Amino acid sequence: MIEYYKIKTVVVGCNYVGKTSLIRRYVTHKFTGEYQATIGMDITVKEVDLNFGLITHHVTISLHDLAGQYRFESLHKNFLKGADAAIIVVAQDDPDSLYGKKDVHSEKVISIKDWVDRIDEANKPKFVPKILVVNKSDLETNLLKDDEIKDVCEKNKILGAYRTSAKTGENVNKVFQVVAGIPLVRENIEVPPENQA
Ligand SMILES: Nc1nc2c(ncn2[C@@H]2O[C@H](COP(=O)(O)OP(=O)(O)O)[C@@H](O)[C@H]2O)c(=O)[nH]1
Numbered sequence: 001m002i003e004y005y006k007i008k009t010v011v012v013g014c015n016y017v018g019k020t021s022l023i024r025r026y027v028t029h030k031f032t033g034e035y036q037a038t039i040g041m042d043i044t045v046k047e048v049d050l051n052f053g054l055i056t057h058h059v060t061i062s063l064h065d066l067a068g069q070y071r072f073e074s075l076h077k078n079f080l081k082g083a084d085a086a087i088i089v090v091a092q093d094d095p096d097s098l099y100g101k102k103d104v105h106s107e108k109v110i111s112i113k114d115w116v117d118r119i120d121e122a123n124k125p126k127f128v129p130k131i132l133v134v135n136k137s138d139l140e141t142n143l144l145k146d147d148e149i150k151d152v153c154e155k156n157k158i159l160g161a162y163r164t165s166a167k168t169g170e171n172v173n174k175v176f177q178v179v180a181g182i183p184l185v186r187e188n189i190e191v192p193p194e195n196q197a
């Protein structure tokens with residue numbers, strides 16, 4: 001028995017943390033080591049089968065990548081709207097990517113909370129499950145401790161956190177598998193009428 005799903009996943013975070021590299025690693029199994037500024041927004045589609053015992057769910061994940069030099073202030077609402085899941089990416093050698101970094105085009109400091117608020121605002125009253133990805137785990141420089149990562153997740157209602165490397169591939173498949181499964185589980189839970197939005 002096969003069931004079909006479509007899932008919109010937005011991949012957000014500061015410039016240079018590895019968003020585009022993670023998507024490329026997941027979809028093409030490659031890492032080029034080059035910095036390619038994404039122009040506009042980039043949408044990559046990946047088909048996966050998720051098995052729940054005897055039941056297979058065929059899932060089409062569309063991964064929405066941010067423009068390389070995006071402007072946080074003018075980020076189009078349509079980019080975040082309709083998201084079923086969000087991956088927020090930071091880099092372990094760049095603590096500012098977790099705690100707040102100046103937007104390249106304005107003086108505003110953008111933190112994880114700003115991303116969370118933006119995602120929620122664009123999708124209310126629907127709650128969008130979020131996963132934090134701490135990328136570049138292959139680097140020796142690790143300036144983010146497990147405890148501080150966990151703390152940020154708790155404060156911002158982020159469901160889980162993974163250390164990944166787009167370079168070696170560590171945990172990359174796992175993150176996208178987990179993300180693909182989140183909305184699917186939700187769609188199969190019956191919500192009592194009094195709780196429906
Ligand atoms: N060592 C290492 N470098 C990475 C990793 N992921 C991305 N990079 C590098 O970091 C830079 C920015 O990556 P990119 O994917 O373009 O970041 P984006 O701006 O968030 O899309 C590039 O030079 C990548 O090669 C990783 O897991 N490990």
Ligand SMILES: [Mg+2]
Pocket residue numbers: 019020021036037038065066067068
């Ligand atoms: Mg990019």
